[in-house]
Amino acid sequence: MIAVVTGASSGIGWATAEALAKAGMDLIICGRRKERLDTLARQLSAMVNVLPVVFDVRDAEAVQSALGNLPADWQAVDVVINNAGNAHGRDPIQSGSLEDWEAMIDINVKGLLYVSRVLLPGMVERGSGHIVNIGSLAGKEVYPNGNVYCASKHAVDAITQGMRIDLNGTGVRVTAINPGLAETEFSRVRFKGDEAEAAKVYEGYRPLQPEDVAEVIAFAVTRPAHVNIADLLLLPTDQATSTIVDKG
Numbered sequence: 620m621i622a623v624v625t626g627a628s629s630g631i632g633w634a635t636a637e638a639l640a641k642a643g644m645d646l647i648i649c650g651r652r653k654e655r656l657d658t659l660a661r662q663l664s665a666m667v668n669v670l671p672v673v674f675d676v677r678d679a680e681a682v683q684s685a686l687g688n689l690p691a692d693w694q695a696v697d698v699v700i701n702n703a704g705n706a707h708g709r710d711p712i713q714s715g716s717l718e719d720w721e722a723m724i725d726i727n728v729k730g731l732l733y734v735s736r737v738l739l740p741g742m743v744e745r746g747s748g749h750i751v752n753i754g755s756l757a758g759k760e761v762y763p764n765g766n767v768y769c770a771s772k773h774a775v776d777a778i779t780q781g782m783r784i785d786l787n788g789t790g791v792r793v794t795a796i797n798p799g800l801a802e803t804e805f806s807r808v809r810f811k812g813d814e815a816e817a818a819k820v821y822e823g824y825r826p827l828q829p830e831d832v833a834e835v836i837a838f839a840v841t842r843p844a845h846v847n848i849a850d851l852l853l854l855p856t857d858q859a860t861s862t863i864v865d866k867g
């Protein structure tokens with residue numbers, strides 16, 4: 620089997636690539652940071668075949684050119700993990716940055732669509748495939764100053780449901796995995812490199828680790844073809860909602 624993992628250069632995507640390699644899948648690992656992808660490829664190539672592909676998911680032409688012209692042996696993609704994404708900023712709506720809003724909508728929503736649009740026709744033609752969209756608890760509820768990030772993940776939720784409806788009868792499965800707080804580079808990106816602010820997000824309780832999410836993704840994509848894990852919410856035990864986290 621061949622799996623595409625977007626955002627494989629860090630966090631949940633990196634751990635997912637590791638988990639899928641352990642499950643024996645050949646991997647197309649994607650991201651903008653080539654050096655990281657090369658490091659991961661070196662690490663995993665002892666287990667499976669790995670093809671690192673560098674592109675920015677915001678660039679529709681780059682996505683088409685990278686994933687639409689894969690080497691012949693890599694074209695029959697079985698699994699797509701639409702994971703690339705981030706929050707940018709945590710401002711109230713009235714003072715939010717247009718640049719941050721555009722980044723979140725372009726990466727989390729449009730990027731996921733661009734990747735899916737390139738790879739879905741082949742899956743439909745082959746009568747099998749699996750799209751896994753990484754949503755979030757932020758796609759199920761809205762929290763203070765989460766505004767546009769939450770909107771982008773609500774959009775992922777709607778797109779996942781729409782995909783499942785439109786692809787019904789094609790043999791292509793569509794899964795949403797929605798994590799709560801997971802300790803990755805996510806908060807460093809959100810707070811634009813402010814390490815102290817980012818560290819606070821994970822202090823005082825036990826957040827999910829990327830491997831916790833990756834294990835669930837690997838479980839979902841290794842079910843028999845007639846079983847689809849449609850929508851899964853995965854929280855740290857200490858988290859009840861976006862705003863209720865037991866910090867002791």
Ligand code: NDP
Pocket residue numbers: 625626627628629630631632649650651652653674675676677702703704705706726753754755756797798799800801802803804805806808
């Ligand atoms: P990280 O910041 O650790 O990883 C984000 C990944 O997305 C990186 O590999 C990054 O690669 C990639 N990415 C970001 N922007 C782009 C872009 N423009 N083009 C291509 N790739 C891009 O965060 P996480 O691992 O936590 O995030 C992964 C997913 O999980 C996201 O969709 C996030 O919304 C979701 N999520 C995270 C939660 C958390 O608490 N951490 C909880 C719920 C959902 P590169 O920079 O090399 O391009």
Ligand code: 8X3
Pocket residue numbers: 706754755756757765798799800801861
């Ligand atoms: C990421 C988790 O709580 O920062 O989706 O929105 S949160």
